[in-house]
Amino acid sequence: MRRRRRRGRREAPMDRISSRYPEGFRPGRTAAVFLVLLVLCLSFAGCGQEAKKANGQILRFYTWKPNQPEVWEEIVRIFEAEHPGVKVWREIGPHSSTSFHDLLTQKLKNRSKYLDVFLMDVVWTAEFAAAGWALALDDRFPRTEQSRYFANVIQANTYGGKIYGVPLYIDTGMLYYRKDLLAKHRLTPPKTWPELVRQAGIITAGEPDIYGFSAQFKQYEGLICNMMEFILANRGRLIHPETGKAALADQPAREAVQFVRNQIIGKTAPAGILAYEEPESLALFVQGKAVFHRNWPYAWEAANDPSRSRVAGKVGIAPLPAFPGGASRAALGGWQLGISRYSENKELAWKFIAFLSSPRIQKLLALKASLAPTRKDIYDDRDILAVCPQFREMKRAFVSAAPRPVSPLYPALSNVMQRYFSRALSGAAADINRESLAVAAEMEQLLTLAP
Amino acid sequence: MTIPTRSVHCLAPRRRRERLFAAALLFPCFAFVAVFAFYPIIHSLYLSLYRIILGLPGLSQPFVYLENYRQLWGDAVARHALANTFLFVAVSTTCEMLLGLAMALVINRSFRGRGLIRAAVLIPWAIPTVVASQMWRFINNDHYGLLNFLLYGSDLASYQAWLADPTFAMAAVVVADIWKTSAFAALIILAGLQTIPDELYEAARLDGATAWQRFTRITLPLIKPALLIALLFRTMDAFRVFDLVFVMTQGGPADATNVLQFYGYKKMFAEGLLGYGATISVLVFLIILALSLVYVRFLGREIMEERP
Numbered sequence: 001m002r003r004r005r006r007r008g009r010r011e012a013p014m015d016r017i018s019s020r021y022p023e024g025f026r027p028g029r030t031a032a033v034f035l036v037l038l039v040l041c042l043s044f045a046g047c048g049q050e051a052k053k054a055n056g057q058i059l060r061f062y063t064w065k066p067n068q069p070e071v072w073e074e075i076v077r078i079f080e081a082e083h084p085g086v087k088v089w090r091e092i093g094p095h096s097s098t099s100f101h102d103l104l105t106q107k108l109k110n111r112s113k114y115l116d117v118f119l120m121d122v123v124w125t126a127e128f129a130a131a132g133w134a135l136a137l138d139d140r141f142p143r144t145e146q147s148r149y150f151a152n153v154i155q156a157n158t159y160g161g162k163i164y165g166v167p168l169y170i171d172t173g174m175l176y177y178r179k180d181l182l183a184k185h186r187l188t189p190p191k192t193w194p195e196l197v198r199q200a201g202i203i204t205a206g207e208p209d210i211y212g213f214s215a216q217f218k219q220y221e222g223l224i225c226n227m228m229e230f231i232l233a234n235r236g237r238l239i240h241p242e243t244g245k246a247a248l249a250d251q252p253a254r255e256a257v258q259f260v261r262n263q264i265i266g267k268t269a270p271a272g273i274l275a276y277e278e279p280e281s282l283a284l285f286v287q288g289k290a291v292f293h294r295n296w297p298y299a300w301e302a303a304n305d306p307s308r309s310r311v312a313g314k315v316g317i318a319p320l321p322a323f324p325g326g327a328s329r330a331a332l333g334g335w336q337l338g339i340s341r342y343s344e345n346k347e348l349a350w351k352f353i354a355f356l357s358s359p360r361i362q363k364l365l366a367l368k369a370s371l372a373p374t375r376k377d378i379y380d381d382r383d384i385l386a387v388c389p390q391f392r393e394m395k396r397a398f399v400s401a402a403p404r405p406v407s408p409l410y411p412a413l414s415n416v417m418q419r420y421f422s423r424a425l426s427g428a429a430a431d432i433n434r435e436s437l438a439v440a441a442e443m444e445q446l447l448t449l450a451p
Numbered sequence: 452m453t454i455p456t457r458s459v460h461c462l463a464p465r466r467r468r469e470r471l472f473a474a475a476l477l478f479p480c481f482a483f484v485a486v487f488a489f490y491p492i493i494h495s496l497y498l499s500l501y502r503i504i505l506g507l508p509g510l511s512q513p514f515v516y517l518e519n520y521r522q523l524w525g526d527a528v529a530r531h532a533l534a535n536t537f538l539f540v541a542v543s544t545t546c547e548m549l550l551g552l553a554m555a556l557v558i559n560r561s562f563r564g565r566g567l568i569r570a571a572v573l574i575p576w577a578i579p580t581v582v583a584s585q586m587w588r589f590i591n592n593d594h595y596g597l598l599n600f601l602l603y604g605s606d607l608a609s610y611q612a613w614l615a616d617p618t619f620a621m622a623a624v625v626v627a628d629i630w631k632t633s634a635f636a637a638l639i640i641l642a643g644l645q646t647i648p649d650e651l652y653e654a655a656r657l658d659g660a661t662a663w664q665r666f667t668r669i670t671l672p673l674i675k676p677a678l679l680i681a682l683l684f685r686t687m688d689a690f691r692v693f694d695l696v697f698v699m700t701q702g703g704p705a706d707a708t709n710v711l712q713f714y715g716y717k718k719m720f721a722e723g724l725l726g727y728g729a730t731i732s733v734l735v736f737l738i739i740l741a742l743s744l745v746y747v748r749f750l751g752r753e754i755m756e757e758r759p
Contacts, residue, residue, distance in 0.1 A: 098701075102720045109505065127506040127723070209607055219703030272593035272612025274704045275620075284594070408506035412722035419528065423705040426617055430705075450507055 056085035059348055062107070062118040064093050064100055067298055068369040075364065079355050086348065096277060097121045097221045101411065108133040108340060116343040117352055120165050120336040121221075122156045123404050123414070128338065129159035130408035130450075135339040136162040140350050149374045156403045157336055165336030166357045167374035169365060172330035172401040173229050174394060176285060176293040176303060179316040181207070189318040193233065193259065196292055196321050200268045203291050212268035214281040214290035219422040222277055224404060224414055225331035226294065227421045230256040232329040232402055233322040238417065239405045239443070246443035248420065249436040256323070257424050257432055265425050274426050286311060294320065296333060300390050301370030317390050319397050332401035334374065366391070372398065409450045416442050492736060498729035505723030512726075519730040529731065531706060532714040535621070539710060540689040543628045547685055548678070550629065551636025556670075558637070559644040576634040584698035587627040588614065591699075614700055617707030624695050624708050632688070636681040643677025644670070676750070683746040690739050711735050 066072045076088045093100045101124065107115050108131070120128060128134035141163055146154050149167055157165040175196075177189055181203050190196035200212025216222035228238055236252030239245065247253055265271060269290075273281065278295060282302060285293035286309035293299070306312040322328040337353045339346055355361060362373040367387050372394055378384055379395045407413060420439035423430050502515045523529055558569050575583065590597045593612035603609040613619045647670065655665050693712040696702060702709035702717070712735060719728025 098721060105505070105723065106720065131505050131508055131723070219701060219705070270593065270612065272615045274615035275593070275612060275700075289594075409504070409722070411506070412724065415717060415722055419706055422703050426615070426704040426707075449504070449510075 056087060057345060057348055059086060059088045059345060059352055060091060060114050060116045061088055061352070062091050062093060062104055062115055064095055064119065066369070067302065071365065071368045074368075075356070075361060078361075079352060082355075083348075083351065088352070091115075095279070105133070108342070111342040112340075113342055113344050115340045116345045116349040118338055118340060119168070120338045122153070122171075122332060122334050122336065123221075123406075123410050125157050125164050125336070126159045126406050126408045127410055129162065129164045132341060134164040135341045135343075135346065136164060137166065137339070137350075138162055140354075141166055148376060150376060150398055152332055152399070152401055152403060153334060153374050156332060156406070159406070165338045166353050168335050168337050168357060169362070169371035170374045170398050170401070171296040171298075171333030171335075171372065172394070172397045173225060173294050173320050173333075174297060174299075174330065174397060175318045175320045176295060176299060177316045177318065178203075178288075178291050178311060178314055180314040181291055182316070189316060190292075190321050192324055193230070193263075193321045194324070197263050197268050200291050209289065211270050211284065211290050213264060213292045213294075214269060214276070214284040215264075215273065215294035216276055216278055216281050217265065217269075217273045217422075217425060218275050218277050219418050220277060221414060221418070223418050223421050225333060227257065227260070227417075228331050228402070228404060229294075229320055229329070230260055233320065233326045234259075235323075235326045239447070244447060246440040246447065248417070248443070249433075249440040252326075254432055254436050257421070257436070259323075261425050261432070274422070297372045297390075297394055298370055300388075317393050319393070328397075329400060329402045330397050332403045334372075407447070407450055409446050412446050413443055416446065495729045495732045495736070498726055499733050501726045503725035505725060515726070519727050522727065523730050523734065528706065528709070529711070529714060529734075532709045532711045535706075535708065536690065536692070536710045536712075538621070539625060539628070539692055540686060543625050543632075543689050544682065544685045546625075546629045547633045547636050548682060550633040551681060552640055552678070554633060554637035555640035555644055559641055572634050572637060574634075575631050576638075578631070580631065580694040581698055583631050584627060584695045587623065587630075587695075588699045591623045615704055617705050620700050620704060620708050624692075624699055627695055627699065628689065628692065632685065636685055639681040639684070640674060640677050643674035647673045679746065679750045683743065683750065686742055686746070687739055690735065690742070 063072075072090070076090065080086060080088060093103050100119075101121065104118055108128075120134070125134070129136070146163065150170060153167045153170055154163070157163050157167060175189065182189065182199070185199075185202055185206075187199050187202070190199055196213065204210055204212050215226050217226060224238075231238065231248075231253045234252045234256040236250060236256055237247040238253075240247050265273060270284075276284075278299075281290075281293065282295055282299055284290045285295075285299075286303050288310045293303075300315070300317060303309050303315045304312045309315075319328045320330050337356055339349045339353065343349050357374070359373075359375060359378060362375055362378055363381065363384060365371040366373050366378065366384055370388065372391065373379070373384075379391055385392060404410070405413060416439060420435055424432050424435055499519050500514060500516065501512045502510065502518065503512050504510055554572055558565060558572060578586075589595075591613040593599065593610055593615065596610075596613070598613065599610040602611075611619070613623050651669050651673075652665055655669060660668065691712055692710055693716065696708050696710055696713045697716075700708040702713050711731060715728050715731035715735065718724045718731060722728075
């Protein structure tokens with residue numbers, strides 16, 4: 001008897017629900033209501049677009065989430081104040097350069113007219129130019145103006161004799177170190193990688209809970225930069241500049257990879273570094289848990305900001321180490337401003353680019369966001385050097401920074417190399433000799449498609 | 452469909468009106484499927500026969516017959532990704548079915564607060580996958596992750612970098628998937644459990660059947676169709692895994708979590724190899740199609756047998 005009552009109660013709601021439909025539900029009317037709602041929604045959406053256009057010009061700027069958002073807000077405010085009626089819409093893409101690339105090219109592939117100005121990583125020029133996505137800027141950005149910028153950065157923005165981007169800031173790998181810890185053991189910043197490993201060993205032996213080195217070794221574009229620096233420092237290459245052939249199977253390149261696997265990953269650096277991009281590796285350093293740190297110039301500001309860093313004021317900066325017999329060469333990074341060929345606001349887009357790359361905005365970005373200017377003469381500016389003494393050290397690295405291979409198929413080449421580096425570093429079983437021959441062959445295949 | 456000829460004549464006007472009406476009602480659905488399912492599939496097939504490289508418009512779009520498929524056949528990375536995908540599908544689906552069955556059995560019983568538990572079980576499934584993936588990425592973090600804290604507490608030296616290790620990274624992705632979608636299997640199995648009348652259990656109990664016998668002789672056979680449906684959905688869904696990998700590992704380290712869908716995405720969107728990327732999509736489509744055909748045949752027979 002009790003069981004039955006309980007069962008009855010359990011089924012009751014089901015009955016109520018199913019019996020409600022036949023009475024109140026009139027399919028025709030419901031459908032009509034939905035249709036009206038749909039039409040209303042659509043027309044409102046349409047109105048919205050029109051209203052915004054009528055108000056003035058909108059400039060759509062595709063950018064990533066900056067490390068200092070307030071600085072970018074200030075810059076956009078200045079531009080809007082100087083150009084009444086213009087509204088800059090910033091669309092924020094992902095932090096990772098690879099993901100940013102995937103989303104941006106998606107818009108360009110679709111020939112979106114809702115895109116005027118975009119940020120370009122230094123390695124995309126060839127692809128964006130060959131695919132016809134970026135507008136050639138030669139009339140607006142003549143040679144005389146180009147000569148005010150670092151030559152290697154201008155070179156990286158040029159493809160087939162035409163220029164496609166205006167350099168906004170320059171990046172190179174730098175070595176950050178803990179001044180206090182090195183001084184404690186009477187050490188000077190290491191000039192070679194083996195020396196760095198030795199110093200890290202000495203320092204970490206006496207300090208609890210601290211690692212020797214932190215950098216970026218996740219399977220993504222940053223892995224290429226980090227590994228290229230090791231390879232170049234050992235006089236190796238990714239691709240021979242003269243012959244255009246893949247060079248990863250050459251001895252210097254193999255030795256460098258071997259060194260990173262045997263001495264860095266899981267030894268001087270934590271094994272977790274294989275999952276690190278810039279933010280994670282920087283976090284380790286600013287928490288005081290790493291002696292040495294490889295990062296781009298922006299890390300200076302972050303590491304010395306007492307509100308975000310436990311090591312503020314204890315940070316030194318130096319060029320990256322080399323290998324004995326090699327020379328330090330950092331990877332050239334940095335971001336450029338490009339105009340979409342499908343933009344309907346090309347003139348305004350250029351005004352915005354000219355504004356962003358002007359000396360005063362580059363100075364502002366240098367002072368407030370620690371982004372390194374691409375204009376050479378800013379490095380002689382006393383105001384800048386007074387606030388950013390680190391630029392004196394950095395300039396030497398900027399001038400000699402090495403670009404990554406230039407090819408319209410660079411993203412494919414990069415993925416092939418990322419796969420190889422990640423395999424070689426994370427699997428102790430991976431045979432570097434064999435794998436490097438395989439990756440070189442795979443790269444050759446891509447290079448024959450696009451010489 | 453065959454209609455006996457003699458009835459057509461007398462029923463014609465009404466029949467035709469009804470069929471027109473039915474066609475009108477079906478049209479939106481059909482149009483939707485045509486635009487969002489058939490067209491992309493056909494278009495992918497078409498793209499897969501061309502060499503299209505976005506970075507090289509100078510190549511134009513040569514028709515290369517089955518060259519992309521030949522290349523895919525010899526592609527070691529794709530083979531590795533295929534193996535990863537099958538591993539992911541097999542482990543995650545098996546665990547989800549078992550866990551889902553257990554969860555369904557628990558929430559099918561009546562106890563105080565059952566409504567609350569039922570809702571709670573569904574929460575992981577209701578969370579967007581990207582959010583859940585990000586959460587699991589944090590849980591697996593080597594310095595501030597919850598997993599390390601639970602395992603090692605304040606013994607910081609033992610903390611592991613789970614996502615940096617090829618084996619553990621794959622395991623982490625599988626666990627995240629199990630956590631997220633077991634509830635879905637549970638929901639479908641629960642629906643099956645609800646259709647079993649209590650009288651069957653009562654009779655079995657009177658006959659002296661043990662709990663285990665009641666489970667294997669009554670519950671399992673009667674929820675078999677529900678189990679198969681859950682299995683079908685879970686397998687197909689697991690095969691299309693993408694977002695977990697995209698957020699948690701990006702296919703790394705050393706391609707240990709590189710699954711087919713992610714590899715296809717990389718080829719298409721990152722490298723701009725539209726033709727080759729489409730070929731990978733077609734492969735995924737064919738595998739899922741084959742799987743579902745097998746399941747549907749199996750499933751159809753099961754349901755026929757159970758419901759005479």
